[in-house]
Amino acid sequence: MPDLDAPPRVLHGIGVGPGLAAGPVARMASPPALPDPRPVTDPDGELADAVRALEATEADLRARADAATGEARDILSAQAMIAADPTLREGVAERVRSGDDAPHALRTTFDRHREILAALGGYLGERAADLDDIAHRAIAAALGRPMPGLPAPGHPFVLIADDLAPADTVGLDPETVLALVTERGGPTSHTAILARALGLPAVVGCAGILDVPDGTLVTVDGTSGRVGAGVGEEEAAAVRARAADERSRLAAGRGPGRTADGHSVDLMVNIGSAADLRGVDLDGVTGVGLFRTEFLFLDRKDAPGLDEQVAAYAEVFSLFPEGTVVVRTLDAGADKPLPFLGLPEEPNPALGVRGLRVARDRPHILETQLEAIARAAERATADVWVMAPMVSTPVEAEDFVARARAYGLHTAGVMVEVPAAALRAERLLEVADFLSIGTNDLSQYTLAADRQSGALADLLDPWQPALLQLIGACAAAGGRGGRPVGVCGEAAADPALAPVLVGLGVTKLSMSPRSVPAVRARLAAHERAECEELARLALDAADAAAARAAVLSAGP
Incomplete structure (x- = not known):
């Protein structure tokens, strides 16, 4: 539960989705934790499990791409291509032959590829962040666990996260998600691009947002990059009224x-x-x-x-x-x-x-x-x-x-x-x-x-x-x-x-x-x-x- 007696805090990031919003925060769930390594007695079966996990991840990303439009579709299609990359499978096979179980073989292989892409910089450096999301999805599939998606608190909320993967935003409902605030990301990140496509107020690079407890009432200014955390209901209501006036003005x-x-x-x-x-x-x-x-x-x-x-x-x-x-x-x-x-x-x-x-x-x-x-x-x-x-x-x-x-x-x-x-x-x-x-x-x-x-x-x-x-x-x-x-x-x-x-x-x-x-x-x-x-x-x-x-x- 949020501390209702805590004084309001003002956090600052980069405003990338213009507009105002106010509501309680809910955070993106963390990916499943990797369990301790286990002995491998059937390398062929272990490799088959890892390959099936990659195939399931590719299929899921392709399905999400088919359901998306615009840049979200292009980004998800590119992620599906990465999941299908033969060099990933070759790396996983090498790790299994070295004694890794399927989840750890996937983790080590993705980490190696991430380091390579990050070192290259530029557009390929951007793909390093995509690898994290693909790895989380593949490992979850290998463990037989669902990949955590958007929170569902049962009421409209401001979504906070370390960063958002494109696959997470495809099913995002602007009627439920009031705004996006991430700890990482920049003005040209996927979060920024997709927030504008959805017409949502958004702030990226907002240090300290993950320290805000779920349920805390916040205000978001996607133009200035200002986030007020722990505000009172009166201030939140005033921001909502301003946002409604702005929507009416734009519609006219x-x-x-x-x-x-x-x-x-x-x-x-x-x-x-x-x-x-x-x-x-x-x-x-x-x-x-x-x-x-x-x-x-x-x-x-x-x-x-x-x-x-x-x-x-x-x-x-x-x-x-x-x-x-x-x-x-x-x-x-x-x-x-x-x-x-x-x-x-x-x-x-x-x-x-x-x-x-x-x-x-x-x-x-x-x-x-x-x-x-x-x-x-x-x-x-x-x-x-x-x-x-x-x-x-x-x-x-x-x-x-x-x-x-x-x-x-x-x-x-x-x-x-x-x-x-x-x-x-x-x-x-x-x-x-x-x-x-x-x-x-x-x-x-x-x-x-x-x-x-x-x-x-x-x-x-x-x-x-x-x-x-x-x-x-x-x-x-x-x-x-x-x-x-x-x-x-x-x-x-x-x-x-x-x-x-x-x-x-x-x-x-x-x-x-x-x-x-x-x-x-x-x-x-x-x-x-x-x-x-x-x-x-x-x-x-x-x-x-x-x-x-x-x-x-x-x-x-």
């Missing part, structure tokens, strides 16, 4: 994105397939700012054929007969391994062959995709744009644009995800029709901070002035050349940051569909000159926390 807002004085800002959505738009209110949305095409390529031994790609792209294009759809070509490579690519291992995949660089050795993958996009665009009335990920130089941009235009794709741009591209934005726009800034990777490379490192979450905050300065340089180049510059990373989904981005000169913001109403409302509260002043305040700040505080204290 309609129409396109614009500032208070009428400056137009395109509000667009990020999707992985047409399924992500089912039941979504697209009022005021001008199109898709980021169509991630990876979902077609996941979990395959061979690349999808031309006809399959044409059908998938055409389905999305048909949903925006009068809008724009920006297609990102395959964002994969050695750091996002796809079996059919057959790329060699690299000492540092985060700085290796990924994104557009795959076309250096596997040009047919890009050529087939561009042809499929062009064929789908021929039968559509949508305005189809195409862009390449991980472009670093004007030469790369020129080559990609030439390839796209050779297939009849007349609007071709590039993503800005590395500082070199941002610094040469003006030269890029001499050949590219537009820029789209991927703030998740740009923050990682600019601040030299692994996206999955909870200890460095403050450096990955999209409010970092250095990151904002690079965004401003891109936007300024676009303004001088009369070219659009958008943001499609997680930063675009932050309502408080939206006026800052517009003040820097960004013309398009693309985000999860649930984020659109709050971003639209925040822009409507500021005139363009005010946005420019907020951008100046953020750029002048010493760090991300100071930038956020300065902007939040300056206006609504």
Whole structure:
């Protein structure tokens, strides 16, 4: 039972899911404890048990992926691929031959793979955290125990956890879970991405949250990152009332994105397939700012054929007969391994062959995709744009644009995800029709901070002035050349940051569909000159926390 006489505490983390909530906390249950090792008398049977556990884990993750949409589906599909990795089974077999029982063979093998991935850093370093969840599930299956899922206290609650695995969030009901607060994680972690997709207030990197007893009444501010623990019912009721007012205000807002004085800002959505738009209110949305095409390529031994790609792209294009759809070509490579690519291992995949660089050795993958996009665009009335990920130089941009235009794709741009591209934005726009800034990777490379490192979450905050300065340089180049510059990373989904981005000169913001109403409302509260002043305040700040505080204290 919580100590009702304990004084309230204020905890601080990074707000990644805007909004307010109040309610009692309930924590994610811990995975089953590993029992003491036992003698192995039947190695073949032990290995069979371990393999069955991996197969059951893979099947469960695939089922969860099938039930999910958007990035949750992509993440879970990738986890299922990891569970099916033959090298895991080989490692388990080796441990069983050395005398380990099935659960301990699984634990040791997963630990070894985790160390390898963590040492590689970058995107593969992020997968190290995924291995923990897969290992817990496989060990639970080997022990014949259910994997603990979401708590079910019988009333709405604020979910607290060390971190949340994607599989844990698939069955999450926003009507029951009021907010998410985790001890670990950063602004681009899976928890942050999925919280925005669900429209939940969320705070990550909140030190001390796991010390809060179950049932304690808390308030959560997903914008500022403030969590009040042990508050009274009167304060909680006031926060609930403010949250209800905010929901009513957002529901009443309609129409396109614009500032208070009428400056137009395109509000667009990020999707992985047409399924992500089912039941979504697209009022005021001008199109898709980021169509991630990876979902077609996941979990395959061979690349999808031309006809399959044409059908998938055409389905999305048909949903925006009068809008724009920006297609990102395959964002994969050695750091996002796809079996059919057959790329060699690299000492540092985060700085290796990924994104557009795959076309250096596997040009047919890009050529087939561009042809499929062009064929789908021929039968559509949508305005189809195409862009390449991980472009670093004007030469790369020129080559990609030439390839796209050779297939009849007349609007071709590039993503800005590395500082070199941002610094040469003006030269890029001499050949590219537009820029789209991927703030998740740009923050990682600019601040030299692994996206999955909870200890460095403050450096990955999209409010970092250095990151904002690079965004401003891109936007300024676009303004001088009369070219659009958008943001499609997680930063675009932050309502408080939206006026800052517009003040820097960004013309398009693309985000999860649930984020659109709050971003639209925040822009409507500021005139363009005010946005420019907020951008100046953020750029002048010493760090991300100071930038956020300065902007939040300056206006609504």
